[in-house]
Amino acid sequence: MAAGAVIHTFTVQLADVDRGVYDELALRVARHPSETDAFMMTRVLAYCLEYxxxxxxxxxxxxxxxxxxxxxxxxxxVTAWIEVGAPDAARLHYGSKLADRTTVYTHRDPQKLLAAWAGKTIHRADAITLHSFDPGFVDAAAAAVQRRNTATLSVTEGQVYFDLNGVSLTTEIHQHTLAA
Structure with missing residues (x-):
């Protein structure tokens, strides 16, 4: 029998000074057996940063x-299409045609993604932004994940201050454009 998804809960105190968003989020996140902790953590971070x-x-x-x-x-x-990881160019093309805004958050090497998308047909590629984090940030956050999680996430001037279950981490949010 195949294993089912593992449910993780996150209580997040969000203070995004850059966007003027302040809220307490209660998230239930299902992690599929084939999904890595880093991918799930990137989904949670994207949710908070795009909330x-x-x-x-x-x-x-x-x-x-x-x-x-x-x-x-x-x-x-659909007003925003938010991808996580390394979506292919066809998904970005489809999402960009469907939504007002398309963006990607990745825990992978952003330069490899940009190279993979280069020369591909992507609707409004110049309007799509790829967001990445400092090397090791997502992996360190993923290592701190438990089934029940308490976090604070603050964003100011593009800098993320993230405390997850007592582990304090910081990163810059790096923004990359698809069109050269």
């Missing part, structure tokens, strides 16, 4: 026609 009314996790790996995170307005229209 706004209407944001939601998709059904995960099984949802081939949805991104890791999606933002919908009150009518159900």
């Amino acid at each position: 706004e009314e209407g944001i939601a996790f998709s059904e995960g790996i099984s949802a081939t026609d949805e991104p890791a995170l999606v933002v919908r307005d009150l009518t159900g229209r």
